[in-house]
Amino acid sequence: MPAELILTLDLGTSSTRTAFFDQQGLRVAGATAQQSYPLITSADGGAELDPGVLLLAVVHCLEQTMHAYRTDPSLRGRGVAGIAVSCFWHSLVGCDARGASLTNIVTWADSRCREEAAKLRERFDEKKVHARTGCMLRASFWPAKLRWLERTHRRKFHTVKQWMSPAEWLQHTLAGDANCAIGMATGTGLFNPAKLTWDADLLKFCEISPKQLRPVSDEPTPASGRLAAQFPELKGVPWFPGIGDGAASNLGSGATKPGLAAINVGTSAAIRIMRDAGTVQAPYGLFCYRVDARRFLVGGAVSNAGNLRAWCLRELKLASDVELEVELAKRPGPDHQLLVLPFWTAERAPSWNEDATGTIHGITQHTTALDLLQAITEATYHRIARIAELVLAEATTPPKFIVSGGIQNSASAMQRLADVLGQTIFPNDEMEASSRGAAIYALEKLGHEPAHPPTGRAVRPRAKYAKAYAAERVRQLAFEALTSAGA
Numbered sequence: 001m002p003a004e005l006i007l008t009l010d011l012g013t014s015s016t017r018t019a020f021f022d023q024q025g026l027r028v029a030g031a032t033a034q035q036s037y038p039l040i041t042s043a044d045g046g047a048e049l050d051p052g053v054l055l056l057a058v059v060h061c062l063e064q065t066m067h068a069y070r071t072d073p074s075l076r077g078r079g080v081a082g083i084a085v086s087c088f089w090h091s092l093v094g095c096d097a098r099g100a101s102l103t104n105i106v107t108w109a110d111s112r113c114r115e116e117a118a119k120l121r122e123r124f125d126e127k128k129v130h131a132r133t134g135c136m137l138r139a140s141f142w143p144a145k146l147r148w149l150e151r152t153h154r155r156k157f158h159t160v161k162q163w164m165s166p167a168e169w170l171q172h173t174l175a176g177d178a179n180c181a182i183g184m185a186t187g188t189g190l191f192n193p194a195k196l197t198w199d200a201d202l203l204k205f206c207e208i209s210p211k212q213l214r215p216v217s218d219e220p221t222p223a224s225g226r227l228a229a230q231f232p233e234l235k236g237v238p239w240f241p242g243i244g245d246g247a248a249s250n251l252g253s254g255a256t257k258p259g260l261a262a263i264n265v266g267t268s269a270a271i272r273i274m275r276d277a278g279t280v281q282a283p284y285g286l287f288c289y290r291v292d293a294r295r296f297l298v299g300g301a302v303s304n305a306g307n308l309r310a311w312c313l314r315e316l317k318l319a320s321d322v323e324l325e326v327e328l329a330k331r332p333g334p335d336h337q338l339l340v341l342p343f344w345t346a347e348r349a350p351s352w353n354e355d356a357t358g359t360i361h362g363i364t365q366h367t368t369a370l371d372l373l374q375a376i377t378e379a380t381y382h383r384i385a386r387i388a389e390l391v392l393a394e395a396t397t398p399p400k401f402i403v404s405g406g407i408q409n410s411a412s413a414m415q416r417l418a419d420v421l422g423q424t425i426f427p428n429d430e431m432e433a434s435s436r437g438a439a440i441y442a443l444e445k446l447g448h449e450p451a452h453p454p455t456g457r458a459v460r461p462r463a464k465y466a467k468a469y470a471a472e473r474v475r476q477l478a479f480e481a482l483t484s485a486g487a
Contacts, residue, residue, distance in 0.1 A: 004081035006442050007065070007234070009058060010435040011087040011166055012245070013039060013047075013107055013267050014307075016054070017432060018061040020069065021439035023081075025450030027430065030072060033064035040104065045111035045139075045346060048104040051093055051169065058170060059230075066231050080234060083175075083223060084442035085242035086249075086434040087167035089187035089289070090140050094149070094160035099172040102160055103149070109268075109303060111139040111346030113148030114354045120144055123205065127284055133202070134186060134193050134281065134288030139346055139354050140303075141189030146206040161212060167242025168214050176225035180214040181241035186290040191216075193290045194280040217241070218292055218445065240442045246301070247291040248437030250274050253402040253428040254452035256295075261391070261399040263425070264433065265407035265417070267306045269380060271387050272299030273399065283390060285350045292441075300349030300387035304342040304358075305380050306406050311344060312376060316369040321409070327370055329412040332419070333465045334472045336371040338362045339479045340379035349387050353484060361479060377413070381420035382473045388421060401425045402455055404433035419465040420473075427456035 003023045010017040015036040020028040035057040040048040069075045090108035093101050120126075120137040135141050142163075150157045164172065164180070165188075171178035185191040190202050198210050220238035228235035246264070249255075249272070255262035256274050263271045274297055282288035282298045289297045318324060341359040360372065392398065403425045407413045418425045430436045430453050443450050 004079045005075070006439040007080050007083045007237075008435045008438045009061075009083070009085045009170075010245075010432065010438065011054070011058070011085065011170070011242070013049070013088050013109065016057045016061050017435055018058070018065040019432065019435050020065065020075065021436060023443060023448050023450070025436055025440050025443060025453065027432065027436065028075065031065050031068035031075065032432070033061040035060050039107070039109070045114070047107045047109035047111070047345070049107060049166070051101040051105055051166075054105065054166065055170065055173060058174075062231065066233070069233070080237050081446055082220065082442040083234065083237055083239040084438035085167050085171070085240065086245045086438040087165060087184070087242040089184070089244040089246060090142070090189070091166055092142055092145060092163055092188075093166060093169050094156065095162040095164055095169060096159070097161040099162060099169065101169060102156055103153070105166050106145050106149070108140050109345050110145065111354060113139045113144040114346065116147035116151070117144035117354065120147065120205075124201075129202070130284055131281060132192050133189055133199055135189035136285070136352055137189075138348070138352050140348055143189050143202050143206050146208060150207060162214070163208060163212050164214055165242065171221070171239055171242065174225065174227040175221065175223040175239050177221040178214055179217040179219060179221060179241040181218055181243050182216060182293055183243045183247050183290040184241065185216045186288075187244050193288055193296060196293065220445070240445060243291070243438065243441055244289060245434045246270055246272055246289065246299070247297060248434040248441065249404060250297060250437065251291070251440040252430060252433035252435065252437030252453075253404050254455075255402045256452075259399050261388075261401050263384065263401055263403045264405045265305050265384070265403065266405035268301055268303050269305035269384055269405070270299055270301035271384060271391055272297045273391060283393070285352065286387070286390060287349070299391055302380060302383045302387070303345040303348050308342055308344055308376050308380060309373070312373045316372060318369055318373060324373070325410055325412055328374060328410075331370070331374055332415075332462070333468045334375070334378060336367070336375050337364075338367065338371060338375035339476055340375045341476075341480055341483065342376055342379040342383070347383075350383075350390055351480070356484065359483060378416065378420060378469070378472070379476065381417050382469075382476050384417070385421050385473060388423070398423055402428050404428040404431070414459045415462075418459045418461045420469045422461050422466040422470060424458050424460045426458055429454050429456050
């Protein structure tokens with residue numbers, strides 16, 4: 001009998017993907033679908049998603065993937081053993097008692113609650129809260145978002161009966177029920193990853209009750225409701241609660257053991273190491289999130305990465321990706337004479353200066369659009385390098401860095417990242433690391449042990465340019481300190 005499949009949903013802030021993976025954790029060719037959607041932004045830092053738009057995108061992708069399942073003879077006879085989800089962390093939607101959305105999805109990138117975050121830091125000792133929750137008292141996380149919603153949408157806030165992540169809301173809407181995964185709970189900033197309990201003080205201050213949150217459990221619920229009606233093949237299939245995309249990225253890239261670190265550069269960017277022993281805590285300024293009850297992640301994320309590239313392409317009217325690849329490959333070092341603080345969206349690790357805005361210093365009449373793209377890109381890589389230094393401060397030897405995300409589409413970008421880091425990096429052969437990670441998570445829970453994926457050819461730093469970028473990072477740090485002091 002043919003081996004069963006795992007159906008995956010990869011929910012991102014800019015697009016959703018669906019795919020099938022086999023029991024070895026290999027993606028099935030010809031069944032992947034993708035649908036993009038707009039992020040609703042505003043000048044004051046708003047970054048929301050319309051839940052209905054997300055739902056339509058997911059259903060559209062499911063229709064394409066299930067059509068492939070029904071029409072491909074190599075798939076048609078294979079059962080679906082589970083449904084697995086990777087979802088962007090730290091985002092929430094308020095719902096009524098039946099699970100219908102009452103608010104938009106307020107994403108991790110929404111920084112309108114900076115004032116509330118500052119008030120939280122006045123009310124609580126941020127270092128103590130970080131030690132308990134693994135999260136900072138900043139705009140990215142639920143406490144500040146909830147306080148902002150209570151202030152700005154008071155009537156609606158007090159009619160909400162359930163607060164969910166997008167993953168839970170989608171599962172509840174399509175399949176009739178949903179748990180909140182342990183890892184997803186730790187990304188809220190309201191949960192203690194060591195004790196595996198909600199933080200009572202923060203819940204009280206945010207004026208919500210544990211009864212307004214989905215049950216915290218990694219146990220799946222059987223698919224029913226709308227999903228089963230539209231796709232009878234999925235009726236009763238275990239739907240595993242959605243895990244954070246960062247956890248999925250580590251699982252999907254194979255960065256799950258000591259000596260391995262995952263770097264993902266997509267819309268945002270992050271570096272993470274996974275542990276299954278030791279104190280469930282991170283250095284101040286970094287994060288500590290759960291993968292499940294056994295494993296946890298330590299690392300840091302930056303808000304500005306691929307979203308800045310998209311901004312450059314759109315606003316600077318740059319050439320096609322093919323032309324840019326050729327031109328950027330001709331520019332191996334930081335010869336543009338620009339210093340950039342890449343804070344188009346409120347920044348996170350390592351400095352968490354949420355009031356800082358994007359800054360470009362050094363523009364002259366000689367500056368080109370290509371100079372701007374290169375300098376903005378490098379500024380993001382410098383922040384990744386700073387986080388790497390903090391994450392790995394106690395390591396005796398550098399780990400093997402496995403890189404995934406949209407950056408893999410560009411050989412020149414991979415080389416530039418290696419040069420900025422001053423470290424050898426290895427591309428992940430599975431381009432959709434978070435999709436694969438969701439599948440691995442479900443396969444593990446079902447008793448399978450998929451092999452780690454192979455990595456691509458090593459990309460080694462070039463000594464000359466690594467030295468130049470190290471000096472550039474010193475200048476960038478000094479510039480950031482200067483602008484912060486003058487703010």
